[in-house]
Amino acid sequence: MNSLIEFFSFSDPNVTIVVLGSVLLGASAAIVGCFTFLRKRALVGDAVAHAILPGVCVAFMLSGQKSPLILLTGAVISGWISLLAMDYIVNRTKLKADTAIGLVLTVFFGLGIMLLTAIQHSGSAGQAGLDKFLFGKAASMSRQDVMVFGTTALILLILVLVFFKEFKLVAFDPDYARSAGLPVRSLEFLLATITVLAVAVGIQAVGVVLMAALLITPASAARFWTDDIRMMVFLSAVFGVLSGIFGSYISYIAPAMPTGPWIVVLLSILAFGSVFFAPRQGILARLRLQRGNTRKMLAENILKTFYALGEKEGSFLRPRNTDALLQQRAFRPNTLKRGLRRLQRRNLLKKVSDGKWRLTEAGFEESSQIVRRHRLWELYLNKRLSLAADHVHNDAEAIEHILTPEVEAQLERDLGYPILDPHESKIPPGRSQK
């Protein structure tokens, strides 16, 4: 608890620098990454991140120092060359995009590792720490580092804000943008440069190997929560910031823990959480929806069975025992019991005595609506899809649960307010007709 207060009071200037750095890098990568994600260029981002390594090494070999500005320049140049190389391979050879990405990633990264090894064995002064580019060095960022990378991150943010609507269109429909006379080539160039820059500063925090996570994971997590691109970019930034703060915190309380990988782990947890818990699109929401559907189908099938028995005997409200229901329709006995109890709670059924149930008035009304939808659909299949009368039943068994009142009304109009279904059974009247 003490460490928590210590950390978040930012009394330690070192903490302030590391947190500020991680937050800025995380947020800018997350925001730029939204466009990489929406343009379906996630792997290109990964390749660019790896391709930055040789640029950093060459910049160091030429200048002999680790000034962040010089290394950043080297990084951006080699990142750009890798983008051009991928474009060239796709446009000028028979190789496809996936091969081009794989080739560029491995060739550049291999070259980078080679140079890095050479530098480390050259014994040159000040080379120590260059290997941090592999996995990041968030925890040992200097004030100068944060100044340079922070400024870069800020410029990225402003560019994205200024060109937001154009970037959106270029990501959604570049051909149309070109047809409207927008400078799509320049915008794409700008977007690519921004991505390379975000990657180049981002590797300070998490390193070349994990950079793609910083770029893509926040965007893909954010996509689960919203259908609005503005909200998505905002959430993505929030995820980037949160993981930056807590990644630094974890490596603060446990100094043996590396900051960069922790940031990535936290991002992954956020992403998994989104996959599971997001409303509507999350796995859990899907499961809940499916369970709801199963229950609705069971309830409607039970009510329909009461109706069928009633129709046979000319009395809808007479009590039925479970055996009669099971004879009419093959329910699993336990499932049937659960369904009956749920219908009782909804006041659609009444328990008369042990194992004997009857429809309430409301229950009868409900059951006749289901039968009505079933028969309307059978008639529609028979009339409009020319399906034989003895082939329509199984289809209608499923669709009866799906039809909304609007579709039902359309069906009725389309069929000319019919009275009989294809089997000459009476179609019960709708609620509005009473």
Place this chain on the structure above:
Amino acid sequence: MQTALEVHNLTVSYNRRPVLWDIDFELPEGKLIGIIGPNGSGKTTLLKSIMGLIPLSSGYVQLFGQSLEEVRHRVSYVPQRESVDWDFPTNVLDVALMGRYRRSNLFRRLSGADRRIAREALEKVGMLEFAGRQISQLSGGQQQRVFIARSLAQQADLYLMDEPFAGVDAASEQAILTLLSEMKQQGKTVIIVHHDLQTASRFFDHMVLLNTRLVSAGPTKEVLTTQHLQQAYGGQLTILSQVADIIQDRDFPVREKQFQDKP
């Protein structure tokens, strides 16, 4: 009658293989014009070449007697519906507003007038009530109408639409047809890539019949003859595709430098 579009000796290659050969026609203003031809006959390629989206191997295109660059604001393009990802996180109004993006408002926010124009465009295609809806929740026909609204918001004089009737429900088809006849009455020119021969004669005043080469262009009655249809739908010309194969294999240019067509 004024000429809305002139396509002059246009040859277009894909992967160095010519897919359109020496296409040459003129189309009048104020008509509904169909571009018709079998699958793979180059209809979409022709539309994209007119809009400057694909490099031309030879020839040129003029709109209202000028180059595309000069009259860009008078021309609007509706791409194929399948050309974009409809899962993109945006809503109907936002897509219609894209019709208001142009060079002159690059850094700026859209104005109230832009919003009004976009809403009017949605109203015209009967999609205003869906303005706030996420685009992935639309039916195919509704998506198509949103694309057309985006194009209407450009307030152009010449519209090029790629398969606006493909995979569209009857209600959307009717809405689009009504809109097209309104546009014609206002003197707009609409050029439409269309795949269905059955409806073509009913929809269009003018036609361009294609099959990698031009078969016929002109008023619908003159174009839709049995002879023309046989030429267009009887397969591609064997000699032409053999020559195209050689051009692709040997990497030959389709034009020598001193024989370029110029407006």
